[in-house]
Amino acid sequence: MAHKYHILTSPTPARFKPITKAGIIAWEEGCLKCARCVKKDCVYKVYEKRSLDSRQMLDSLDTACMDCFRCVQNCPNRLIQKSINPLYKALGDNYWTPEIIENIWNQAENGRVPVSGGGYHGPFSGPGFDAMWTDMSEIVRPTRDGIHGREYISTTVDLGRKLMSLEFDSGGKLISSPPPLVEIPLPVIFDVLPWSPGGKGINLAFLEAARNTRTFAVIHQADFMTDMDEYVPNIILFADDDVLKLSKEMIRRLKIIELPDSGNVMAIQEHLKKINPALVIFIRFRLSRNASVRAAALAKEGAEVIHLTANENGMGKAEDPLFIKDRIRQIHSHLIEAGLRDEVTLIGSGGVAMAEHVAKLVICGADAVAVDIPLLVAMECRVCRRCTEGISCPVDLENIDYAWGASRIRNLISGWHNQLLEVMGAMGIREIRRMRGEMGRAMFFEELEKEIFSGMGIKGLINGK
Amino acid sequence: MKKTNAGKKYAIFFCQQIDKNQDVNRRSIEKEFGPQIRFFPIPCSGRIEPLHLMRAIESGADKVYVVTCPEGACRYREGNIRARKRLLYTQNLIEEIGLERGMLELIRLKAGNNYTVDKLTRELLG
Ligand code: SF4
Ligand code: SF4
Numbered sequence: 021m022a023h024k025y026h027i028l029t030s031p032t033p034a035r036f037k038p039i040t041k042a043g044i045i046a047w048e049e050g051c052l053k054c055a056r057c058v059k060k061d062c063v064y065k066v067y068e069k070r071s072l073d074s075r076q077m078l079d080s081l082d083t084a085c086m087d088c089f090r091c092v093q094n095c096p097n098r099l100i101q102k103s104i105n106p107l108y109k110a111l112g113d114n115y116w117t118p119e120i121i122e123n124i125w126n127q128a129e130n131g132r133v134p135v136s137g138g139g140y141h142g143p144f145s146g147p148g149f150d151a152m153w154t155d156m157s158e159i160v161r162p163t164r165d166g167i168h169g170r171e172y173i174s175t176t177v178d179l180g181r182k183l184m185s186l187e188f189d190s191g192g193k194l195i196s197s198p199p200p201l202v203e204i205p206l207p208v209i210f211d212v213l214p215w216s217p218g219g220k221g222i223n224l225a226f227l228e229a230a231r232n233t234r235t236f237a238v239i240h241q242a243d244f245m246t247d248m249d250e251y252v253p254n255i256i257l258f259a260d261d262d263v264l265k266l267s268k269e270m271i272r273r274l275k276i277i278e279l280p281d282s283g284n285v286m287a288i289q290e291h292l293k294k295i296n297p298a299l300v301i302f303i304r305f306r307l308s309r310n311a312s313v314r315a316a317a318l319a320k321e322g323a324e325v326i327h328l329t330a331n332e333n334g335m336g337k338a339e340d341p342l343f344i345k346d347r348i349r350q351i352h353s354h355l356i357e358a359g360l361r362d363e364v365t366l367i368g369s370g371g372v373a374m375a376e377h378v379a380k381l382v383i384c385g386a387d388a389v390a391v392d393i394p395l396l397v398a399m400e401c402r403v404c405r406r407c408t409e410g411i412s413c414p415v416d417l418e419n420i421d422y423a424w425g426a427s428r429i430r431n432l433i434s435g436w437h438n439q440l441l442e443v444m445g446a447m448g449i450r451e452i453r454r455m456r457g458e459m460g461r462a463m464f465f466e467e468l469e470k471e472i473f474s475g476m477g478i479k480g481l482i483n484g485k
Numbered sequence: 486m487k488k489t490n491a492g493k494k495y496a497i498f499f500c501q502q503i504d505k506n507q508d509v510n511r512r513s514i515e516k517e518f519g520p521q522i523r524f525f526p527i528p529c530s531g532r533i534e535p536l537h538l539m540r541a542i543e544s545g546a547d548k549v550y551v552v553t554c555p556e557g558a559c560r561y562r563e564g565n566i567r568a569r570k571r572l573l574y575t576q577n578l579i580e581e582i583g584l585e586r587g588m589l590e591l592i593r594l595k596a597g598n599n600y601t602v603d604k605l606t607r608e609l610l611g
Contacts, residue, residue, distance in 0.1 A: 043528045043532075045528060045529055045531065045532060045561055045564070047531065047563070047567065049563070049567060049570075072534075072536055072537065072540060074540040074541075074543070074544055076525075077498070077525040077527075077537055077540070077541070079532070079534075101561065103528055103529070103561075105528060106501040106502075106505075106507075106526065106528060107501075107508075107526060110507075110508040404508065406512065406515070409512060409516060410516060411512055411515045411516050412515075412519065412520065
């Protein structure tokens with residue numbers, strides 16, 4: 021049996037106190053001086069251990085409280101209240117919600133999968149990834165040894181072009197040479213960030229974590245520096261500057277180069293492959309209405325890996341109304357119809373915020389997924405986007421220690437890997453390569469709605485469509 | 486900002502109830518003044534403790550403002566009154582150790598006005 025893929029985790033505390041959901045408002049005035057104050061009864065000793073973080077003026081009352089409400093209920097004069105922390109509500113935006121951010125922080129801190137004790141509190145369905153449900157029918161029949169035991173669930177994927185047939189000469193000698201493939205143990209690579217403060221710590225943390233988890237990180241050509249040299253085996257160099265500036269030596273050392281799509285992208289691919297035949301080339305472009313046609317054309321011309329990107333909220337170019345999962349489904353199906361799907365690798369990125377999004381994109385037809393913002397959030401980013409306005413980062417991300425950052429990212433990725441195993445185990449799929457495009461094992465809210473209500477003459481219930 | 490204020494450091498504690506959009510509104514000031522001004526939004530001004538104010542002075546603030554909602558408008562009934570008491574208490578403390586009372590100032594907003602953090606700050610820095 022193959023060696024099991026396992027990511028080592030270690031608790032890695034945040035440098036700043038996290039912003040918590042609720043705060044305590046406790047008055048001293050009006051205190052009845054009870055013989056035994058409810059504050060003494062706090063199981064977590066929140067009041068006894070009270071301290072102040074003067075960098076942020078955050079009171080440990082808020083950050084240490086576990087929301088059990090014991091003190092709130094028991095104070096006879098009702099001097100203690102809990103309130104939603106407005107700072108928490110201000111985290112992120114509509115897509116990168118405070119809940120998503122908090123979840124990533126927790127996973128990055130301890131490497132454990134998020135568990136909500138009281139069951140699922142979220143809505144039945146929602147926009148984007150929430151309008152898709154995976155078939156968990158096998159969850160009632162746990163495999164004999166469980167997904168973390170003797171059972172082996174593989175999350176390994178290959179990146180590169182695949183041969184559809186082998187050719188032999190008249191003497192029976194193999195004449196077709198297989199194109200180069202790169203194998204990664206998890207269908208996740210680290211992408212360039214849509215925004216971030218400066219400082220090289222962030223990129224180094226990505227690279228160190230990529231090396232530890234045996235995956236790759238995309239690095240802008242202009243950001244490559246000599247101190248990244250040792251990470252070359254884990255770098256996908258995004259040649260968005262000028263590919264001709266790359267030295268031959270560099271091209272020979274790299275395993276993967278990513279090219280922005282252009283009219284002569286295939287010629288550049290050929291040029292690079294002449295220098296290094298073992299090189300795998302990614303071609304990157306923004307999702308749009310024409311993405312299917314473009315992807316098919318590239319596949320036909322010999323593209324190996326197509327990296328389809330959406331913006332931070334999973335949307336393509338401005339005129340494209342489709343969310344990434346729906347657009348990728350369409351591209352996947354289009355390539356199948358054209359008989360080209362298995363030749364190329366598809367990577368999707370943009371708006372991937374949770375482990376389940378990785379599983380969902382794979383089900384919609386992506387071979388692998390590129391992650392960006394969650395890696396920054398793992399290093400305490402609050403998605404406030406102050407860095408895009410030239411304001412100093414509230415969590416000082418410019419000056420992080422890359423080893424600390426890498427450890428947080430590793431914890432997060434381990435959590436995601438375990439959740440991926442959970443999803444696959446529950447679906448009864450043991451091989452992620454077989455989960456790709458398995459749309460029959462998922463339900464799509466919009467389609468169900470259409471199916472059920474269109475016969476009744478009722479128009480869509482969501483989005484007023 | 487007037488020339489006389491150049492280089493001065495400010496800490497501004499304010500009740501978040503006064504400006505729901507504080508996180509966005511304060512950015513223009515943060516951009517302009519950089520580390521010279523630090524904002525500390527608090528869930529209720531009544532949460533302010535002498536310790537907060539002392540720490541702000543300790544970390545180099547030349548002037549500390551505590552901004553509360555108008556009297557009678559506190560979401561937690563008496564938070565702003567408590568904030569005043571604690572500020573007075575801390576003023577006495579710092580005076581005893583030889584600092585000026587004026588380093589700490591309470592700003593109570595007037596009822597019936599809509600405030601944004603940025604406008605307010607500009608007014609304060611005059
Ligand atoms: S709510 Fe519970 S955990 Fe929080 S301070 Fe009160 S008793 Fe402690
Ligand atoms: S916390 Fe805000 S300023 Fe810092 S990296 Fe994240 S978005 Fe940028």
